Amino acid sequence: MDRKRWAVAPATLVVAACTWLATVGNLALWSELHALGALNGPADWLLAAALAAISGALLVALSSLFAWRGVLKPWLVFLLVAAGIGLHYMLAYHVVIDSTMMVNVAQTDPREVGGLVGWDLLFTLAWSALLPAWLVARAPLGPWPGWRRQAVRNALLAGAALAACAAFLLAQFQPLAGTMRNHKQLRYLLNPLNSLYALAELGTRPLRNPIGPMEPLGRDAQVAGTREKPPMLVLVLGETARSGNFSVNGYARETTPQVAREDIASWRNAWSCGTSTAASLPCMFSHLGRTAFDARRADSENLLDVLQHAGLAVLWVDNQAGCKGLCKRIPNVATTFEKDPVLCAGGECLDAIMLQGLEARVKALPAERRARGVVLVLHQMGSHGPAYSKRSPPEYKRWLPECTSINLQDCGRQDVVNAYDNTIAYTDHVLASTIRWLKAQPAYETAMVYVSDHGESLGENNLYLHGMPYSIAPDVQKRVPWITWLSPAFQARTGITTECLRKRAGEPVSHDHYFHSVLGLMQVQTSAYDGARDAYAPCRAAP
Structure with missing residues (x-):
């Protein structure tokens, strides 16, 4: 096969991967909208389409920061695998992903991991993440320009994505605002933006709310009274x-x-x-x-x-x-x-x-x-x-x-x-x-x-x-x-x-x-x- 003939531009690969993430990767979101009775007519379908477009556009804008030789494919594979893992647990247990859930994941011990990893996870990962990740890894990319030209292309891609995000948001603002206000759990189902936001929230928490040195407490404590037998609690x-x-x-x-x-x-x-x-x-x-x-x-x-x-x-x-x-x-x-x-x-x-x-x-x-x-x-x-x-x-x-x-x-x-x-x-x-x-x-x-x-x-x-x-x-x-x-x-x-x-x-x-x-x-x-x-x-x- 002539790889040059079938080569794709980095921007095309970014848009394709983010479209998959915004649609298939958000099956848990669509499932929840269906359960809420919010996918029952043309107006609801437009709302879902706007959510997918906004999610995809934000992912494209974010991925434009990583659209560099040797970085782009690992980044997209990471997004796909993270989305596949999140999709499995959101579908299987109807949990949502936020910073607290990320802390739980980080502090899970091997016994708990064993109770959460099974064939169902591997099956979901296979079709939702590993297959598209394999296609991303195998996709032939065209020649990369110099870094200045690539920086311009990345900026244009990010600008176009953000403009599209703003357009869809304005077009569907009222139904979007009402739905998100009445069903707050939906914001934690936008996959994999939920995981990325949670990781960013945890990473920046020390900067936003710095925790100072350990403060002493109760150094004046003493047990009142005496009895023949001490207490045991x-x-x-x-x-x-x-x-x-x-x-x-x-x-x-x-x-x-x-x-x-x-x-x-x-x-x-x-x-x-x-x-x-x-x-x-x-x-x-x-x-x-x-x-x-x-x-x-x-x-x-x-x-x-x-x-x-x-x-x-x-x-x-x-x-x-x-x-x-x-x-x-x-x-x-x-x-x-x-x-x-x-x-x-x-x-x-x-x-x-x-x-x-x-x-x-x-x-x-x-x-x-x-x-x-x-x-x-x-x-x-x-x-x-x-x-x-x-x-x-x-x-x-x-x-x-x-x-x-x-x-x-x-x-x-x-x-x-x-x-x-x-x-x-x-x-x-x-x-x-x-x-x-x-x-x-x-x-x-x-x-x-x-x-x-x-x-x-x-x-x-x-x-x-x-x-x-x-x-x-x-x-x-x-x-x-x-x-x-x-x-x-x-x-x-x-x-x-x-x-x-x-x-x-x-x-x-x-x-x-x-x-x-x-x-x-x-x-x-x-x-x-x-x-x-x-x-x-x-x-x-x-x-």
Whole structure:
């Protein structure tokens, strides 16, 4: 074949690749518009065409910056592959892509990657990205001019693309504005512009909102009063647990029978700080609350630091993807890759592994700190999806059939719910086992607080998993369980009774209360404590 005869101009290759991206790459956008009833007539089709044209024109303008010898093809291949990956997950789980989702991707551990990568991804990549990427790589380009002439051509291409973008925007401004205003999720489906914007937003965030040096917090902390026995508080951090799927919160299925037999109180109106672990954990361990945390100009020490400043023994035990930097200044241990033949038989460890050898781990903490009190943090794998079936052992699979596919849309919705509810039944076992373990610690006055980091979508409105932008996320991704167990001795110590907490079960609480509530339970006195945000304070008996 005469490659010179069939050679294409760089601008032609750019326009062809960006047209593919703006049309085929945006199948998730067209699917969402169809689901919203916005593709039902000529006016709607014009709107969709304008969206495709605007998306394509912006991609052409951006790609003109990379239209140079040795750079153009790798750039276009990158765009195609990024769009193919984004397309798969937006179609498979109806997630959207923003900066928070990009942080989740960056912090995903190998076990979670294994639960998200399958043949469906490879198939989608093959037809949506790899085939056009191969054509781009093989396309013969004509001779490149000198850099000055190429710079002029690139500028003309960018100018023409931006002019076309402006023309389509003006022609369809009213319907576009109304659609985007009423359906904010659409802006996060423009592929791959959504991924590029999210990466740019993350990359420029330090310039727009610089985070200063770590600020000290609670250096004046001390434990109030003395008793014969020190307190021991276990903070169980749930993962992806929906409040509405706990039978102690009114769910029709008996998902939490073991915990229900204990003397517990459960808030039914508890709300998360974010819709992902990366967003929620740093926020809930901060003293600031969600709004102030998002607007902060400097990071500060967190709840664990303040507890340690008070002289308490603190330990983080992790069976998940890490502590998001919260535990780097305190003792911590990971159980992720333990070799227990029963609890770790499936290639990952079930959450009960965190209780194995826990007493020995406590005894290894400094004795002078243990004498003041102990705070243990157990970070669960919990109900992390989409591989829900891996999060519960056979004896806790009470509802069958359950979905075993990582592509949740391959399963009937009830099978997805079955698999998820089985994870809650296993979490119920882990929590009850933790309470039994605490009851067997005669040297301490014990308590447990269980709070999840965020919730989960299980197919409602064809939406799965979590991580939606907080402003448009459904309540099931933000409403979380908050369960408290206080031993009789701990109730006597603090003056907080379970009976009082039960009477307040319907009152709203949130992660904004978490920092101050834990300090209050441990009777830590510090200027960082805000009694108005201590969720347990209304039940604390007057001294």
